[in-house]
Amino acid sequence: MSARIAVTGIGVVSPIGIGPQQFWSALCAGRSGVRALDRPAGDDGAPRIAAAVRDFPAREFITSAHYRRMDALSRMTVAACRMALDDARALTGLDLARLGVVVGSALGDVSDSAQYLDKVFAKGPAAASPMLFPNLVLNAPASYAAMEFGTCGINFTVSQGEISGHAALVLAADQLRAGRAEVILAGGADELAPVVMRALRRLRVLAGQRGGREWASPYDAARSGVVLGEGAAMLVLESYERARRRGAAVYACLDESAAFAVPSPPYDWPQRLAPPPALAALSGGEAVQLVCGAANSSPHLDAVELALFGELPATRAATLTSIKGAIGEFGAAGALSAAAACLALRHQLAPPLCHLETPAGAAIRLAGRVAEPLAIARALVFGLARGGSGAALQFSRA
Amino acid sequence: MTERVRIAITGIGSVNALGVGVDAFADGLRSGRCAIGRLTQLPDEGYRSTIAAEAPEVAPPPGLPARAARRAGRTARLALAAADEAWRQAGLTDGRAVGIVLGTTTGGMAGAEALYRAECDSRARRGRVGGWLQAPVAVAGDLIALLIGSSGPRLTVSTACSSGANALGLAADWIRAGRVAAVLCGGSESLCRTTYSGFNALQALDREPCRPFDRRRAGLSLGEGAALFVFEEWSAAERRGAHILGELLGYGVSADAHHLTQPRPDAAGAVLAIERALADAQLSAAALDYVNAHGTGTPLNDVAETRAIRQVLGARAAVVPVSSTKSQVGHCLAAAGAIEALAALLGMRGGFAPPTATLAEPDPECALDHVPRVSRAAVLRTVLSNSYGFGGNNTSLVLGAAA
Numbered sequence: 001m002s003a004r005i006a007v008t009g010i011g012v013v014s015p016i017g018i019g020p021q022q023f024w025s026a027l028c029a030g031r032s033g034v035r036a037l038d039r040p041a042g043d044d045g046a047p048r049i050a051a052a053v054r055d056f057p058a059r060e061f062i063t064s065a066h067y068r069r070m071d072a073l074s075r076m077t078v079a080a081c082r083m084a085l086d087d088a089r090a091l092t093g094l095d096l097a098r099l100g101v102v103v104g105s106a107l108g109d110v111s112d113s114a115q116y117l118d119k120v121f122a123k124g125p126a127a128a129s130p131m132l133f134p135n136l137v138l139n140a141p142a143s144y145a146a147m148e149f150g151t152c153g154i155n156f157t158v159s160q161g162e163i164s165g166h167a168a169l170v171l172a173a174d175q176l177r178a179g180r181a182e183v184i185l186a187g188g189a190d191e192l193a194p195v196v197m198r199a200l201r202r203l204r205v206l207a208g209q210r211g212g213r214e215w216a217s218p219y220d221a222a223r224s225g226v227v228l229g230e231g232a233a234m235l236v237l238e239s240y241e242r243a244r245r246r247g248a249a250v251y252a253c254l255d256e257s258a259a260f261a262v263p264s265p266p267y268d269w270p271q272r273l274a275p276p277p278a279l280a281a282l283s284g285g286e287a288v289q290l291v292c293g294a295a296n297s298s299p300h301l302d303a304v305e306l307a308l309f310g311e312l313p314a315t316r317a318a319t320l321t322s323i324k325g326a327i328g329e330f331g332a333a334g335a336l337s338a339a340a341a342c343l344a345l346r347h348q349l350a351p352p353l354c355h356l357e358t359p360a361g362a363a364i365r366l367a368g369r370v371a372e373p374l375a376i377a378r379a380l381v382f383g384l385a386r387g388g389s390g391a392a393l394q395f396s397r398a
Numbered sequence: 399m400t401e402r403v404r405i406a407i408t409g410i411g412s413v414n415a416l417g418v419g420v421d422a423f424a425d426g427l428r429s430g431r432c433a434i435g436r437l438t439q440l441p442d443e444g445y446r447s448t449i450a451a452e453a454p455e456v457a458p459p460p461g462l463p464a465r466a467a468r469r470a471g472r473t474a475r476l477a478l479a480a481a482d483e484a485w486r487q488a489g490l491t492d493g494r495a496v497g498i499v500l501g502t503t504t505g506g507m508a509g510a511e512a513l514y515r516a517e518c519d520s521r522a523r524r525g526r527v528g529g530w531l532q533a534p535v536a537v538a539g540d541l542i543a544l545l546i547g548s549s550g551p552r553l554t555v556s557t558a559c560s561s562g563a564n565a566l567g568l569a570a571d572w573i574r575a576g577r578v579a580a581v582l583c584g585g586s587e588s589l590c591r592t593t594y595s596g597f598n599a600l601q602a603l604d605r606e607p608c609r610p611f612d613r614r615r616a617g618l619s620l621g622e623g624a625a626l627f628v629f630e631e632w633s634a635a636e637r638r639g640a641h642i643l644g645e646l647l648g649y650g651v652s653a654d655a656h657h658l659t660q661p662r663p664d665a666a667g668a669v670l671a672i673e674r675a676l677a678d679a680q681l682s683a684a685a686l687d688y689v690n691a692h693g694t695g696t697p698l699n700d701v702a703e704t705r706a707i708r709q710v711l712g713a714r715a716a717v718v719p720v721s722s723t724k725s726q727v728g729h730c731l732a733a734a735g736a737i738e739a740l741a742a743l744l745g746m747r748g749g750f751a752p753p754t755a756t757l758a759e760p761d762p763e764c765a766l767d768h769v770p771r772v773s774r775a776a777v778l779r780t781v782l783s784n785s786y787g788f789g790g791n792n793t794s795l796v797l798g799a800a801a
Contacts, residue, residue, distance in 0.1 A: 069658070097652075097670070101653070106534055106536070107534060108556075113592065114514065116592065116596075117511060117514055117515070117591070117592065118518070120591060120592075120595050121515050121518065124443065124444040125443075125444035125445050125591075125594075125595040125598055125599070126444050128595040128596060128598065128599040129599060130596075130599040130600045130601075133592075133595075133596035133597075133599055133600060134596075134600075134658040134659045134788055134789075135658070136592065136596070137503060137556070137558045137787075137788045137789060138503065138535065138556035138557075138558075139556060139557045139558055139787065139788070139789045139791055140658065140788075140789060142557075142789065143653065143658060143788070143789025143790055143791065144658075144789075146653035146654070146655040146789075146790065147655045147656065147657075147790075149655075150655050151653060151655055152652050152653050152654070152655055152666075152667055152670060153652070153653060154651050154652075154653075155557070155651065155652075155653035155789075155790075155791055156555065156557060156564065156568075156651075157555070157556050157557050158553055158554060158555055158556065159505075159534070159535045159536055159554045159555075159556045160536045160539075160552070160553060160554055161534055161536045164536075167553060171553070171568070174571060174572075174575055174577075175571075177575070178571060178574070178575065195514065195517075198517060199513075199517075199530040199533075200530075202517075202527040202530065203527055203528075203530060203531070259551030259552070259553070259577070260549060260550065260551060261543055261548060261549045261550060261551070261552050262549060263549065265465075266463070266465065266466040266469070266531075266540060266541065266544060267466075267469065267528075267531035267532070267537070267540075276549070331534075385536065386531075387536065387537065387540035387543075388540065388543070388549075389536070389539075389540065389543075389551075389552040
């Protein structure tokens with residue numbers, strides 16, 4: 001089987017829109033989902049902004065009886081699956097045993113975990129909710145997806161910090177090539193939760209905590225820390241041959257994927273990064289025109305990427321962007337970056353850096369504040385997690 | 399047809415309620431000792447059951463930098479102990495290109511729970527903020543990478559009770575796909591309030607040590623532990639003169655698509671996973687000498703699993719030993735699939751079928767040869783291990799003897 005994999009459907013639940021069309025048009029217009037948070041007065045003066053999903057009519061996308069029991073993260077994930085399948089029209093004639101689901105999530109249903117523990121700590125184990133507990137497993141969204149579509153195919157959930165979305169796509173591509181499924185729904189989801197905000201606040205990594213402007217502006221000289229977000233993106237992957245045979249519209253092809261790790265202090269970003277061999281070897285080093293980086297407005301990661309992509313021969317002449325100014329940072333954001341890269345390849349537009357004012361370096365060309373036409377034959381989607389695991393996905397024009 | 403890539407097992411490591419190290423595990427399995435005892439790590443008031451299969455405490459291995467070791471939570475420490483043992487046994491000297499695949503569900507949950515509680519109680523002394531860093535499930539894999547100096551691909555799989563089994567299967571896939579030549583893989587899990595209270599709330603915990611396949615079985619017993627393997631591409635292992643302990647022949651997964659906690663009564667998903675594993679191994683069920691069952695001891699699992707095993711084995715269901723080692727080390731959740739694959743491997747290497755140690759009165763609806771109470775001398779060459787997770791994630795592994 002040829003290695004070429006087609007992306008034939010996209011589903012997105014994001015802070016800038018529901019569905020791939022809303023997501024893409026908002027992204028191109030340079031809109032951001034970062035907003036002021038409603039917080040009680042007397043809070044400790046820490047960050048007040050985040051990118052939350054709004055106006056999400058989950059019920060429109062989820063038809064099974066399991067809807068009622070689904071947690072919010074599962075609803076985002078299953079809805080994104082439904083959108084992607086409808087977009088791809090991939091189910092016709094497909095044996096459901098050959099439909100796979102691969103979901104990446106860094107933290108899973110963390111808000112219900114907190115709620116669950118609140119009861120246990122307040123009133124003891126007898127107050128633990130048997131309804132909430134099953135939803136706390138990281139694989140709940142993927143399992144609900146299987147139930148929604150009635151598929152008994154492969155079903156995996158991976159959790160790899162900030163590259164959870166990327167890792168799911170890498171795994172899905174491998175599974176397709178190994179012939180373990182004919183069509184795979186792959187992507188990821190993570191939610192914004194008060195407990196996560198509190199923890200990261202304590203670690204003092206959020207925007208404005210160590211001084212400076214409180215905003216989300218990847219690659220900006222005046223960036224001051226991470227702004228959190230949430231969302232889900234699921235892509236329909238199938239072999240390019242299958243897509244062509246059934247006359248499907250292809251957004252882009254996933255040509256190659258690399259999974260690697262770089263030396264990194266434990267629990268933290270590397271401060272410097274030599275080009276990982278696996279990344280340099282992707283597609284034999286052929287040039288890409290667009291890089292969707294992982295930059296999240298944090299001091300180290302953004303700088304590491306500017307240096308890395310400016311140095312790497314294949315990316316030196318590319319346009320570098322990151323969509324986290326629009327959607328915030330969360331573990332599975334890479335899935336939304338991948339969706340953006342596929343849309344960019346279809347529409348030949350570079351996703352913007354919606355807030356960029358002062359580029360932090362001149363090593364590589366940065367995207368503008370709104371989407372600009374760009375001749376893109378190949379796009380790289382890059383992810384790097386605290387602790388050093390990394391992933392890169394190379395997409396090409398269909 | 400291209401020659402199949404074979405997966406050699408060249409290192410194994412273990413921590414669980416039967417002790418630290420593979421030898422302790424093998425001895426414990428052979429002896430049939432039930433290591434499910436009193437719950438001591440968590441306050442036990444308010445629970446229906448106050449027992450668990452607790453693993454001994456383990457310190458981070460000396461090879462781990464101190465800063466990382468200080469923050470390693472319990473799940474990570476268990477994983478590191480087992481990883482260290484497996485890695486040393488394999489005798490590979492260069493970890494740079496080695497991949498890591500770990501299955502875990504709770505990650506640093508036990509530590510995170512304590513921190514969360516302190517955060518919620520404004521009167522409490524705040525926990526060390528760095529403790530939050532060890533909460534995410536991917537951290538244990540990062541620490542293992544640090545231990546062996548890996549810059550290879552790294553993945554954490556979290557599919558509830560089938561995580562450890564999936565980790566082994568996906569590690570094998572990486573080798574077959576040529577992504578890496580060696581992978582350190584397995585599962586780790588530690589007890590925490592969330593899981594203990596959750597299973598308690600579902601009334602899924604037996605007050606007595608679990609009794610898989612028993613007529614009076616009343617639920618599962620939680621356990622904790624880790625099992626790690628070094629997998630290598632077979633010919634590379636041979637070339638370097640590695641001592642090969644066994645082989646991963648195949649794996650298969652399926653989704654029940656039925657219910658988040660209950661298995662399909664018709665066991666169709668479980669059958670599918672077994673069939674896919676056998677197909678992956680290019681074997682028929684006739685080749686199986688032993689089955690390590692998921693065998694949790696819950697009323698629903700054991701009867702559904704029996705249905706699946708009987709359907710696959712056919713007439714041979716009367717003579718192929720099927721046991722649940724959860725009777726000895728409890729249900730180690732995400733680690734279970736890896737721990738039980740190791741148990742099956744140890745049975746092959748030691749020439750015995752591990753027992754269903756707590757079985758007193760076999761349930762007629764679970765008619766199988768359960769190896770009741772005592773282990774049995776047996777020549778095992780090809781074994782099956784099943785794991786079924788919340789959400790209906792079914793995984794089966796087929797392992798083979800070394801030579």
